[in-house]
Amino acid sequence: FVHFYRKSSLTFLCHVTLFWSANNGVSQETMAKKEFTLYEIFAITGGAIYISLYAAVVNPKLFVFLQSFAGGNSLVDSEQNIGGFRSLLTMVAPIGFIYIFGAFNHLKSLIDLTIAWRLLWVGPWLYINTKTSGLEQSAANVIAALDLGIPILAIILNWSTAIGIPSRVIQHFQQPPVSFSRQLLLWIGRLGIFLVPFIAFRVVGKNNQSYVQSFYISVMGCYYLFYDWFARCADRSVVVFTGFMELVLIINLLVIMFVYGEYHQLGLQAMLAYACITTLMHFYTFAWDVLVLQGKWTYGWWALNMMGLLSILSLIFALFMPLYSDLSKIKATGKHRQDLIFAAFVSLVGILLEEIKGRAPKLAAVNAWLLPFSVFWYSSMSNLMVINNWGSPFHPSWLANQLVSALFSGHFIVDLTFSLGTVLVTGVATTLAAVTLLLYLQPTRWLWLCSNGLLLVAVSAFWMILATSGVPSLTIYEIPPAIPAIIPLHTGPQLLGAIETHVRDLLMGIVSILTGLFLHNYAKLHGDVKEKDKIISGAVFFIVTMSWFLFVTPKVYLYQDIYLI
Secondary structure, three states, rough: OOHHHHHHHHHHHHHHHHHHHOOOOOOHHHHOOOOOHHHHHHHHHHHHHHHHHHHHHHHOOHHHHHHHOEEEEEEOOOOOHHHHHHHHHHHHHHHHHHHHHHHHOOOOOHHHHHHHHHHHHHHHEEEEEEHHHOOOHHHHHHHHHHOOHHHHHOOOOOHHHHHHHHHHHHHHHHOOOOHHHHHHHHHHHHHHHHHHHHHHHHHHOOOOHHHHHHHHHHHHHHHHHHHHHHHHHHHOOOHHHHHHHHHHHHHHHHHHHHHOOOOOHHHHHHHHHHHHHHHHHHHHHHHHHHHOOOOOOOOOHHHHHHHHHHHHHHHHHHHOHOOOOOHHHHHHHHHHHHHHHHHHHHHHHHHHHHHHOOOHHHHHHHHHHHHHHHHHHHHHHHHHHHHOOOOOOOOHHHOOOOOOOOOOOHHHHHHHHHHHHHHHHHHHHHHHHHHHHHHOOOOOOHHHHHHHHHHHHHHHHHHHHHHHHHHHHOOOHHHOEEEEEOOOOOOHHHHHHHHHHHHHHHHHHHHHHHHHHHHHHHHHHHHHOOOOHHHHHHHHHHHHHHHHHHHHHHHHHHHHHOOOO
């Protein structure tokens, strides 16, 4: 029986090995000759059963057929039940890819983990939902037979191998992450493992159908357990598969929310936001590991390329502008301009960070990583706000000029995610970069122009907070409580005038930084003789003075009707 089982499994799944062998640098000939153990064949079987659940997603009657052997009422006897049932299987089915991946790559500790989480994670959740949330006993029996029966059988028939599961799992989880991106993924996995039961427990037992929501939310814990395992794996070939599973989790959540109508679930909204942000962070940090930490790119080249990508994405966003509503088009135009200004500023900051990395290496590295990432987060959420014509207290001019109908989007997680992104890019990343460069840039004449530009940008941003939004609540529930603007502009035209003034300030700052960088590098190439010339010193003084005159004058004009008598 064992010989037949092993041979038929290999015949059925042989073509799958070719794909993963390419990822692992193993030739097809080597993979064809390497025989699978019975332990690995059980993992393949479990994975194949999981993936076959896609058939029940398409036709739920297949599960009804299996359930009929156990008796009891049908799990899919109404449209509502069918939607919840499909949501559950959509989340469960892709986990089979992890089992097959571990078996075909002979990753015994990963196979150990899949057995452990079925017995110690999925099993308890199945029991809790059966006892408290209305899961039919017959349906629970079918799930238990498929999800718990196979790992138990694998342990019984492979006792000599299975007895080492605890020690191998513990040994693997004692290994430290081998790179910055793996360290980040480790904490993503840990936080995800904490969030999943927290959200699932808030759902379990609420009504007779809550088992569906609590069960498919709890299943997400398997994904985050896998992230934790991968973070400690030294094999770089697993990177592609991990990225694939991260995208699968996001797609699962989108399908459950928007195809099966579960968007109202606050827990799902929270997990989707967490999955999107952490996946962006992991992909971004992996590129940082490969390109920057290994010395292939400088901070300046990294910033230029990241902002080049942002500009391309912003252009694509703008190309779809004819499809937006009339009000969204107005905001989309401003958003596209904002992206280009961010791209120019962050690129110049990245080049300036090269000047200080010898004096402040850690601060330079933190700023070079943080500033582009925060811009990507903020820009992505801004696209969502603009397309859906949602409001935000960080943009009071939208409501004052009747471009939106409400100050908030009406969706707690959207408001919170956009607000956190806004605070990160404006209150943390940009401020930290400006302060760091102002402290550590050498006070040569040309770099004074760069410092002047940074100061213009920072002061203008601070003025916008004092004059327009203040420090608003992150959500409609006043988290945290709002602090009103200290020197407020009230009317729609005044707020629009403040935006245009702020844009001119940013452009002046960018031009000042660009001029200083150009002349500084020109002086390094051709000597410092011209820097000592009194005429050039006077020119620098004149440029700085005029920039601040142009900075102050429009603001006086904006406030003349409010404060000047």
